[in-house]
Amino acid sequence: MKQPVHTDNPFLQDYSIKYYSDTTKVTLLKAYSDRNGSIKILSKEGLKHPFGGQFLYHGSVLPDNSYRFMGDKKISATGTYQNQFVYLSDSVVFSNAWAGKLFSRHTLTAARIFEGGKDFSFLVSDGKTLQLIKDSKNIWTGSVQGDEILAIRYDEKAGTFWILGKKTMSQLSTDNEFSTVLNGSNFTSFDIVEKGRKIIIGTTDGYLTFDPATKKQTGEINKKLPVTNITAIKEVNGKIWFGSNEGAFAMRDSGKYDYYNGERWLPGNKVIHISAGPGRSVLVLTTAGLGQIAFKEMTLEEKAVYFEEQVRLRHIRNGFNAALDNMERGNLATGYMSDSDNDGLWTSMYLGGEIFRYAVTKDSSALQNCRESLEAMERLYTVNPVPGFPARSFERSGHIESLSDSERWQHSTEKEWDWKSTTSSDEIIGHIFAFGAMAELVDDPSMKTRAVTLIDTVMSHILKNDLYLIDFDGKPTMWGKWNPKYVNSFPTNVGDRKLNSSNIISMLQTAYHFTNKEKYKIKAFELMNKFGYYENMMRPMSEIGKAPEDADEHAKHMSDGWNHSDDEMYFVGYWGLYRYAFNDTLKTAYKKQIIDHWQAERPEKEGAWNIFTALTGTDEFDLKEAVWYLQEYPLDMINWSIKNSHRKDIGLIEPNFRKQTTKEVLPPDERPVKRHNSNTFDLDRNGVGGTSEESAGDIWLLPYWMGRFLGIISAPAK
Helix, strand or coil, rough: CCCCCCCCCCEEEEEEEECCCCCCCCCEEEEEEECCCCCCEEEECCEEEEEECCCEEEEEEEEECHHHHCCCCCEEEEEECCEEEEECCCCEECCHHHHHEEECCCCCCCCCCEECCHHHHHEEECCCCEEEECCEEEEEEEEECCCCCCEEEEEECCCEEEEECCCCEEEEECCEEEEEECCCCCEEEEEEEEEHHHEEEEECEEEEEEEEEEEEEEEEEECCCCCCCCCEEECCEEEEEEEEEEEEEECCCCCCCCEEEECCCCCCCCCEEECCCCCCCCCEEEEEEEEEEEEECCCCHHHHHHHHHHHHHHCCCCCCEEEEECCCCEHHHHCEECCCCCHHHHHHHHHHHHHHHHHHHCCCHHHHHHHHHHHHHHHHHHHHCCCCCEEEEECCCCCHHCCCCCHHHEECCCCCCECCCCCCHHHHHHHHHHHHHHHHHCCCHHHHHHHHHHHHHHHHHHHHHCEEECCCCEEEEEECCCCCCHHCCCCCCHHHHHHHHHHHHHHHHHHHHCCHHHHHHHHHHHHHHHCCHHHHCEEEEHHHCEEEEEEEEHHHHHHHHHCCHHHHHHHHHHHHHHHHHCCHHHHHHHHHHHHHHHHHHHCCCCHHHHHHHCCCHHHHHCHHHHHHHHHHHHCCCCCEEEEECCCCCCCCCCCEEEEEEECCCCCHHHCCCCCCCCCCCCCEEEECCCCCCCCCHHHHHHHHHHHHHHEEEEECCC
């Protein structure tokens, strides 16, 4: 059976460069870019320009004094003509291009709207009157009766001006015949699209399509949009972009929308104006500043290189894969690398990715990354006094009150260090996954030996203590329990019974595979045959749900909804379960179990789980969706406030056990940044405001490099 392979051709990766404005002093109006890539921003207070911004490092909007003798011009509007900046004042249309020769007078002292036509003619308006000028001559004057003019567009192919009012759209033909062609209400903005074949008109409640050839509206008003209150429309590079009071969105070829909400993309959500920016970028002007949405051709491997740098520069703490916390509104220079309950797990997953990277590339830097994280993982076992017991984390002493869950921290016998107790089962399955992968795939003899020793160390502790993880106080940790009395105390439909059975068999198989110690094999078969762990493991995911009414409170608490952290533990454990199966009969059964779980997960389009499923050799594992996950994941992994629950283009569903909120999962770059133990159907994240940055080590690099190792993602196409 041949598995499908994704050929790593370049795709367009979007990202944002943000420029913030002082909203207490400046009211922004329009933003344009010229043929040189220069950007001008018009405000009520005069011309501005962006300064100092780059990806992840926001810039500012400052006064533009580059043309020092323009200060006395009362500029009321700006735009571009033949890709050069042009300006409108109370008496003239002018430019600094063409050696300054464009200087065409008009007589509308309150003029604030204009558009260039043929041969340097310009249609100017003050919102009531229209005046067509050329070389300071008034060619035509008119008005729209009973309406306020909002915008003007010129169709170069037809030689026609289109004029939008709040409740009408009119046309000025090539022979200067003026006619109103559409009546409506609550119009806000418009643009001519598809080379003059359509006009898209925004309203306060959706948009409508107009056919210039027939001069009729096409179909009904479209309200199935992320936001229906349209504030701006512009076709850029063949895509129709919409501004709203809740962000911007662009229409895909499929008719769905790419939604740009929150400070991942924009300084503010109230969009004023949209225009084409330098290169392939789009300028989205908001009340809070300018967002430049840029597009760059990139392969998945190039994205991996970027994320490798992100991890190494900002997310390695004592060798652990850590988050950057306590940032001030996205300022990376202000954060610190924080401790976590799951330092061991997140590091195991990052380490797994680096192991796969080394197996594929033999890159010495990947091997060194593995070595450094292995050292951190090793020290979890020695920094505390309990033989075979790994700490959750360790940190320099004297700061316990500043660490998360300070009551769980203990002083180490090693001077200057403290360690975190209460280690849980998700840590252990992560350790065994990474150590097993290292023992198999890393060709450094010392690292192989150390990885096997760690497997044997922790598994000997678990076996010695009757399948419990015993903490410093001599008691099992809350979650480190694989003993049948605990596991089989759950009703058969409660997930922990199936999960703990699957994980412990995976760990015992891995230990046996690398140590050849019979005690691990004997215990595994005892659990499967005598205590029903095989039956527990094989139970279909469709049977997992809420505990029955007569169950104890713990079982009810553990089954109040789908646990996505359990999914992470299952799939990380599937590496050892399938790859190191005791025999082919079990391997075939495990494959069935893994695919059954994957079927339940398919709506989430979770890249990691699709790729973990591919390790079974199945030809169906949603490779397309896995690649979609990898390509659509945002380069900006800062935790910004994100809002989607208000959207009118998503199908909300009734509350359910799986906590699925919509019929179809949103792309990763439209939803909150999430680790693999989170619900991909969460729509909003409120009140974070750029206070932390997640590491790509476990979120992105693990599935990508695992895909490369399994051969289902190619090297970049040549």
